[in-house]
Amino acid sequence: MRLLIAIIASITLLITDYRSERLFPLRATLSVLTDSLKYAVDLPVSLFDKVSSELSSYDTLKKENTSLRQEQLINRTQLLKFDALEKENIRLRALLENSFKLGEQVLIAELLSINLVADEHIMIVNKGTRFGVHPQQPVLDVNGVVGQVFRALPFSSEIMLITDPNHAIPVQVNRNGLLTIAVGSGISNQLNLPYLPNNADIRPGDLLITSGLGGGFPAGYPVGVVDDFPQTNNKTIPHITATPKSLLDRKREVLIVWGSNALMPLTTPLSKTPADNEQ
């Protein structure tokens, strides 16, 4: 009798959860308890990180500081160029009567070292709806796209990596703008490119960047590099794979991005950007 009640209750829950978002408040409430468990499990690892950074000697810190300073200098000069390029791009797009998206806000989140389900590529970060995180937000790291927010809970969020077999991301080849879709392979550090025509102009070593189509991901972020594949003359399509740029299994910090959905109008605001006022 009790079993019957349990079975009926479970199936009711399953169906409601598949069909709607109505159970989200319940999940959010219960997640307060489970999230404290997640943080507890993560504690030894983060403590170890903290202690080891405390213990790192003055010498290594100094070395790290100099190298970071140099890196910053290089980045800054590159950004100067980037600024000019962005302006040029906006002008050119204005000529083409095209709108331009710019300005993205980011939030730094830290991964919790816990392991949910072995064969799924889902990670947990320590920022949730209390920080305004919402589902479908793109997640990046310093090297490229990591994935997207899959479910946002009050104190943590689940992130689906681009290598998850259920994930697909619209990309383009940086060299020639060829558009395609990169699908997760289920293997860490591998993406599949199944939707390429026979005569596609794609070579090993090509950089794949987000195309911004579909609206999920902002355009222009690196996704991966095309792996070696055998070049054949006959019409068979080789199985083309790519390696993600982001270090999916090594990074502890990721960036959650808010894309500004407001499109930049064609020409007028050019004179109003802060950089112009300085001149």
Added chain:
Amino acid sequence: MNNSYSAMRIFITLLFAMCLRIMPLPDTLAPLNPDWVLLVLIYWSLAIPEHVGIAHAWFLGVLVDVLLGRHFGQNALIYSLVIYACLIWHKQLRQFPVVQQSAFIFLCLLFSQLLFFWFKNVHASVQITGIFWLPIFSGTVLWPFIYQLMRSIRRL
């Protein structure tokens, strides 16, 4: 045995099992991580069936669903079915030698993993590799140790 005292013990062991369930492991070991919560729950349902019932299993299952980010009801359904089987046969199971118990645990874990596979397929058809079934074997191998450990905790 003092009632609230044992309830406390059940609670703490289950919390600990949930921590083990999400424990970070190296890539080679991660697919072997068994369903600790179910194993601990099976032990308690065999040891004190008058205190641990289907209702407990169901609520715990819902909690594990939230913990693992599953759809609501998956673990709840699995746990209540497995615990129901344990409650029916607990008298015989308690008489069994450990090897035979392990065989029963194997069947329970196989059943739960099969249901998981089915839930996965309802959502979207997925490819499953051999490693999907590894937690069944690791759980079966670990059962005698869990049994001894839990028994010493119970008699503490």
